[in-house]
Amino acid sequence: MIARSLSLLFRLALAVVFLYAGITKAKSPALFALAIDGYQLLPAWAVIALAHVLPWMEILLGLLLAVGWWPRWVSLGTSGLLGFFFTVMAITYLRGIQADCGCFGFGEAISPRTLARDGGLLLMAFFVLFTSWRQPRTPTTS
Amino acid sequence: MERIRMDEGVTGNLPTLHRHSSRWLPAGPPSLWRVAAAILVLSTAAVLAAADNAAPKATGSASAHITMEIFSDYQCPGCKVLHFATLRRVVDEYVSTGKVYLIYRDLPLPQHTHARQAARYANAAQRLGKFEAVDDALYGTQETWSKNGQIEAQLASVLTKTELKKLQELARDPSVDAGIARDIQLARQQQVNQTPTLVITANGKVFRVAGVVQYEVLRRFLDSLLE
Numbered sequence: 001m002i003a004r005s006l007s008l009l010f011r012l013a014l015a016v017v018f019l020y021a022g023i024t025k026a027k028s029p030a031l032f033a034l035a036i037d038g039y040q041l042l043p044a045w046a047v048i049a050l051a052h053v054l055p056w057m058e059i060l061l062g063l064l065l066a067v068g069w070w071p072r073w074v075s076l077g078t079s080g081l082l083g084f085f086f087t088v089m090a091i092t093y094l095r096g097i098q099a100d101c102g103c104f105g106f107g108e109a110i111s112p113r114t115l116a117r118d119g120g121l122l123l124m125a126f127f128v129l130f131t132s133w134r135q136p137r138t139p140t141t142s
Numbered sequence: 143m144e145r146i147r148m149d150e151g152v153t154g155n156l157p158t159l160h161r162h163s164s165r166w167l168p169a170g171p172p173s174l175w176r177v178a179a180a181i182l183v184l185s186t187a188a189v190l191a192a193a194d195n196a197a198p199k200a201t202g203s204a205s206a207h208i209t210m211e212i213f214s215d216y217q218c219p220g221c222k223v224l225h226f227a228t229l230r231r232v233v234d235e236y237v238s239t240g241k242v243y244l245i246y247r248d249l250p251l252p253q254h255t256h257a258r259q260a261a262r263y264a265n266a267a268q269r270l271g272k273f274e275a276v277d278d279a280l281y282g283t284q285e286t287w288s289k290n291g292q293i294e295a296q297l298a299s300v301l302t303k304t305e306l307k308k309l310q311e312l313a314r315d316p317s318v319d320a321g322i323a324r325d326i327q328l329a330r331q332q333q334v335n336q337t338p339t340l341v342i343t344a345n346g347k348v349f350r351v352a353g354v355v356q357y358e359v360l361r362r363f364l365d366s367l368l369e
Contacts, residue, residue, distance in 0.1 A: 038351070038353050048359065107349075
C-alpha cells in the first residue's frame, strides 16, 4: 500500500518535472542546442536535431506519466532517459568540462548539486519502474 | 564698500574685490598660474590618451543588436579552435554586417606560462593597428611558441622589423598590463573562470557560453536573438 502510494507520488512528480523541462526547452531550441553543444560530444547537425526532438520526447513522457498509460514501458523509458542524462552529466563533470546542465533550459552549470538532483530523480524513476513491473497486469475483459 | 551704478536707475553695492569682473584669479605672479594651467592641460591630455589606449579590442559596430565578449587565452587550445572554426565566420557573417559587436577580452590562465606575454603583444598590436594579423599569428603558431616561448619569432612573419620593434616597446607600456588586469577583473565579476567563454548580451539578457561552440549551433542562437 505504501509502495503503491509512493510510486504514484513519484510518478506524478516525474510527470511535472518532465513537462516543465520539455516545455522550457521547446520554447527555445537554439538556446537548448547551446547547452547540448557544451558537452562536446556530438557534431553540429546532431546537436541541432536533438535540441528539436528531445523537448517533445520529454513532454510526451510527462503526459504519459501523468495519465498513467502503459506504466511499465513509460517507466522504463523514463528511467532510461534519466539514466542516460545522469551518465553523460557525470562523465562531463569528471572530464573537467564546464558545461551547462541543460536540464531546464540554459544557465545552470553541471555541479554536485545538479548531479544530486538528477540522481534523485533517477532513483524515483527506478522506484516507479520497479513497482510497475512488480504489479500484476490488469486483465483485459473480452 | 563702494556704491556702483550697475544699470540706469539701479544701484547696488559690490565688494571692492569683485569690482573688476575681468580679474577672476586671485592676485599673484602670472607665470605660476600659467605653469599650473599647463600642468592641468597636460594631465588631462595624458588621462584622455590613457583612456583611449585602454579601449578594448573590439570589432564591429558598438550599436549592434548583439554584443559578444570573448574571454580567451592565447595558449589555450580550445580558444584556437574557437578562433579559426567559429569566430572567423561570426566576424564575416555577423560582425561585418552590423549584427554583432565583438569584444576581445584577455584571460591568461596561470598554468599557461606564455599566455600573458602573448596577450601583451595582442594589445600592443591593437595600438599599432595590426591586431587581426597578430591575433591570427598567435593562434596559428600556438603550438610552437607555447613550447619555446619565442613569440616574437612567430610574429616576425606578419610584421615588418620596424613594426615588431614598435610592438615590443608598446608591449612594455604599463597601461597594457593594466588593460589585461581590467579584463581579468571583468571575468571575475561575470563569473567567467574558463576559456574560451562567450558572454552574449542581447535584448536585456546575458548568456554565458563556456567552451568551444560549433559555428552552426551559435549561428542559430544568434539568429534567434535577432528575430
